[in-house]
Amino acid sequence: MADPIYVLxxxxxxxxxxxxxxxxxxxxxxxxxxxxIVNFAQGDFMMLAMYATFFLYTLFGVFPLVSLLxxxxxxxxxxIGVQKFIINRVIDKPPMTHLLITLGLxxxxxxxxxxxxxADPRSVITPLATTAISLGPLYLNQAHVVAFISALIMTxxxxxxxNRTYFGKAIRATADDREAAMLMGINIDRVYLVTFGLGIALxxxxxxxxxxxxxxxxAVAWDFIVLMFVAVVLGGLGxxxxxxxxxxxxxxxxxxxTIWLTIDLRNIAVFAAFVIILLLKPSGLFGVKRE
Amino acid sequence: MKISFAETIAKDRFLILVxxxxxxxxxxxxxxxxxxxxxxxxxxxxxxxxxxxGGFAGQISFGHAAFxxxxxxxxxxxxxxxxxxxxxxxFVGAGVATLASLFIGYLTFxxxxxxxxxxxxAFPLILxxxxxxxxxxxxxxRFPFLGDAPLYFQFASRHSxxxxxxxxxxxxVYVVRMLDRSRIALYWRAIxxxxxxxxxxxxxxxxxxxxxxxxxxxxxxxxxxxYVQYVLTLDPHIAFGLHVSVNAVVMPIVGGLGxxxxxxxxxxxxxxxxxxxxxxxxxxxxxxxxxIYGIIVMIVIAMIPEGLYPRIRKVVSFR
Numbered sequence: 001m002a003d004p005i006y007v008l009x010x011x012x013x014x015x016x017x018x019x020x021x022x023x024x025x026x027x028x029x030x031x032x033x034x035x036x037i038v039n040f041a042q043g044d045f046m047m048l049a050m051y052a053t054f055f056l057y058t059l060f061g062v063f064p065l066v067s068l069l070x071x072x073x074x075x076x077x078x079x080i081g082v083q084k085f086i087i088n089r090v091i092d093k094p095p096m097t098h099l100l101i102t103l104g105l106x107x108x109x110x111x112x113x114x115x116x117x118x119a120d121p122r123s124v125i126t127p128l129a130t131t132a133i134s135l136g137p138l139y140l141n142q143a144h145v146v147a148f149i150s151a152l153i154m155t156x157x158x159x160x161x162x163n164r165t166y167f168g169k170a171i172r173a174t175a176d177d178r179e180a181a182m183l184m185g186i187n188i189d190r191v192y193l194v195t196f197g198l199g200i201a202l203x204x205x206x207x208x209x210x211x212x213x214x215x216x217x218x219a220v221a222w223d224f225i226v227l228m229f230v231a232v233v234l235g236g237l238g239x240x241x242x243x244x245x246x247x248x249x250x251x252x253x254x255x256x257x258t259i260w261l262t263i264d265l266r267n268i269a270v271f272a273a274f275v276i277i278l279l280l281k282p283s284g285l286f287g288v289k290r291e
Numbered sequence: 292m293k294i295s296f297a298e299t300i301a302k303d304r305f306l307i308l309v310x311x312x313x314x315x316x317x318x319x320x321x322x323x324x325x326x327x328x329x330x331x332x333x334x335x336x337x338x339x340x341x342x343x344x345g346g347f348a349g350q351i352s353f354g355h356a357a358f359x360x361x362x363x364x365x366x367x368x369x370x371x372x373x374x375x376x377x378x379x380x381x382f383v384g385a386g387v388a389t390l391a392s393l394f395i396g397y398l399t400f401x402x403x404x405x406x407x408x409x410x411x412x413a414f415p416l417i418l419x420x421x422x423x424x425x426x427x428x429x430x431x432x433r434f435p436f437l438g439d440a441p442l443y444f445q446f447a448s449r450h451s452x453x454x455x456x457x458x459x460x461x462x463x464v465y466v467v468r469m470l471d472r473s474r475i476a477l478y479w480r481a482i483x484x485x486x487x488x489x490x491x492x493x494x495x496x497x498x499x500x501x502x503x504x505x506x507x508x509x510x511x512x513x514x515x516x517x518y519v520q521y522v523l524t525l526d527p528h529i530a531f532g533l534h535v536s537v538n539a540v541v542m543p544i545v546g547g548l549g550x551x552x553x554x555x556x557x558x559x560x561x562x563x564x565x566x567x568x569x570x571x572x573x574x575x576x577x578x579x580x581x582x583i584y585g586i587i588v589m590i591v592i593a594m595i596p597e598g599l600y601p602r603i604r605k606v607v608s609f610r
Contacts, residue, residue: 038405086589093596096351096544099408100592103537107585111578119577218578222533226416229409237405264424271417278398278410 005137010255012135016144018251022244023151024206024224025231026158027199033238034175034195036095037087040102042228043221044109045200049075049207050124050216051117057124064124065150068208072201079200080193087196088189106221113218121215129213147209154205158198159240171195175238227267230274249273305468309461316450323570325449331562332456333518336463337535338542338554340510343467345540346549347476348503349483350400354411355539357395357418358388358508360530362515364422367432367525370443377444381516388512389505396504400497403486412536419531434523444520452521459517460555463510467551470506479503483549511539545591547598556599561587 028042052071056062062070086105090097128143162168173181174191182188214220231250235242250270257269316325337359345351365387366380375383391414399410423430439447446452470476478499481489490496519525542561547553564587568580595602 032405036405038409086593089593090596095405096548097592097596099351100541100544101589103541104585104589104592107537108582108589111581111585114578115576115582226412229412233402233406233409262424265420268417268420271413271420274410274413275398278401 007256007259009138010259011252012138012140013144014252014255015248016140016148016251017255018248019148019155019244020144020151020206020209020247021224021227021231021250022247023155023209024203025228025235025243025247026155026240027202027206028228029232029235029237029239029243030158030162030202031196031199032232034171035087035091035192037098038102039199040099040225041082041106041109042199042203043225044106044113045075045078046203046207046210046224047113047216047218047221048109049204050211050214050220051113052204053208053211054122054124054216057126064126064208064212065146068150068205071204071208075204076197076201079197082200083193083196088192091192110218110221117218119218121217123215124211126212141213143212147212150209151206154202155240155244158202162240167191167194227270230270234274234277305461305464309457312457313454316453320450322449325453327563327566329449329453329456329521330566331558332453332460333514333521334538334542334562335555335558336456336459336514337511337539338546338558339460339463339467339551340507340514341539342543342549342554343470343510344500344503344507346543346553347471347483348479348500349486350500350503351404351408351540352411352504353408353536353540354395354414355507355511356415356531356533356535357411358392358511359515359518359535359539360415360418360422360527361388361391362512363519363525363530364429364515365512366516367434367519368429370434371432376442377516377520378442381444381513384516385509385512388508388515392504392508393501396501400500400504415531415533415536419527422527422531430526432525434519434525436523444516445523456517456521459514464551464555466506466510471551475499475502541588543598545588545598547600547602550598550600553598553600556603560599 024046028039031037031039031042049071052074053064053067056067056070057064082105086101087098090101126143128146129141131142132139133142133145134140160168162172170181170186171191171194173184173186174188174195178188181191210224214223227250231246232243233246234249235244235246253270253273254266257266261269312328315328337355341352341355362381362384365384366375366377369375369380369383370377395411395414399407402410437443437445439445441451478489478494481492481494482496482499486496515530518529522529538561542557543554544557545561546555546557561584565580565584568583572579591599
């Protein structure tokens with residue numbers, strides 16, 4: 001049996017990583033919940049945000065947490081642009097076209113990044129990544145702690161926006177029933193623009209945080225997009241709580257599995273857990289309707 | 292009214308196409324042409340197999356590489372460890388893929404729509420990791436070059452691979468056509484239109500979705516063996532890589548979901564495009580050929596969401 005301190009340590013690390021996974025999945029989940037679109041390019045926007053963080057830090061010395069203030073608005077606008085000029089063209093077409101257009105976008109973004117930045121990985125090296133906070137017998141990586149806390153704050157702000165503001169309510173009304181929302185005088189086009197912008201802004205924020213401790217490469221999206229999918233399928237697409245809980249499960253399983261498995265195989269544990277949960281509880285953790 | 296044999300052949304446009312395609316290499320035998328054509332036939336088979344589940348039964352899946360890769364690995368390992376001919380391995384591999392599809396379908400058919408599509412993505416990835424880090428070092432397998440050994444699926448001439456892949460395509464088209472005209476296709480269509488309604492009318496939706504998946508997996512598994520024999524090398528990315536699943540989805544949708552000609556047309560557009568752009572810029576500008584692929588997919592799907600074949604049908608009405 002593994003050393004209990006080590007087990008506790010992995011649980012703590014898993015929790016910290018999981019909170020950030022929750023944020024990476026949140027944008028995907030909101031876009032799906034409101035627009036019924038699975039955005040395959042979500043991970044690629046995250047990759048772009050990671051490069052933005054890298055260059056802001058290395059070229060201009062902007063500390064990653066400060067660059068949140070630059071990256072998030074920038075990607076919000078980018079998301080609105082993508083919605084307006086690309087997604088909107090197929091919004092009334094069958095779901096397959098949404099999948100394919102975002103898949104095409106993902107392929108384009110990833111390979112544009114490959115052409116410009118080349119394949120070699122880069123890292124944002126801040127003092128945070130190499131220092132640890134001790135908490136009793138546990139050592140927590142500072143980069144993980146900072147990313148976790150920032151992710152929770154951002155998740156909380158989004159939750160407040162959706163629940164407490166007028167526009168947030170309009171977004172939720174559209175998610176519940178598009179036609180009824182339209183009849184109530186909600187401008188659906190604008191809701192879609194803001195939703196997509198918000199979804200991309202959120203994943204870009206997650207990208208900034210992830211780059212505190214994860215190497216950046218053009219294909220980094222594929223390390224995350226599937227984990228995002230797992231998190232939202234477990235937690236239920238379209239729910240803030242679901243994305244967070246799903247993300248934390250992914251983080252915990254990944255981290256705790258390294259007690260028995262080598263680090264390369266940790267995602268096998270995630271997928272295995274995913275399969276087992278599907279087997280035991282096909283309706284998902286919160287019993288949401290899966291249509 | 293009696294239809295003569297000659298008339299039946301004349302009416303079968305696909306048969307005419309196959310005959311023409313069999314003759315072409317005697318005229319154009321450039322190796323590059325043979326390669327593009329062979330790969331086009333191959334991907335067309337994969338697209339057609341995916342289309343049984345995705346197009347006919349309406350279950351869009353992002354996990355088709357699982358079956359392709361299992362077929363590829365089964366026949367390769369059987370040969371390398373037990374010296375069993377890939378011709379036998381082709382069927383064993385297809386069988387293994389079908390067995391896996393039973394398990395995968397049992398798990399994922401509880402989910403619908405996007406949830407199903409995304410869950411399927413997990414399976415090739417699990418297999419990719421397992422084979423990448425397998426203790427027996429299966430991450431890079433090379434087939435010994437045997438020269439001219441037809442019994443072991445190796446031929447001196449590239450022309451033979453062209454013929455075999457064309458035959459695989461022909462068999463697949465006839466199987467799909469038979470399925471399309473059978474009673475089972477009606478159940479699939481009902482499930483595709485409205486699964487709940489089909490279920491309430493007494494259609495065993497789970498069973499018919501499973502049948503679609505099993506046939507789909509069998510063909511993809513068999514094709515996996517062909518592909519390994521064609522390139523004579525196998526690693527987890529060739530087998531379970533995302534590009535396999537992506538092509539399997541993209542080609543039928545671009546060509547025309549749920550049709551027989553659509554997946555073939557999708558392959559005939561995207562495979563040569565990929566090969567030509569790779570040959571032109573693959574070495575000098577990494578990524579450019581994929582950027583072009585992505586842009587073409589986006590443009591086609593934005594302008595012709597129903598797919599190329601249905602649009603062509605509409606514009607040029609055949610006879």
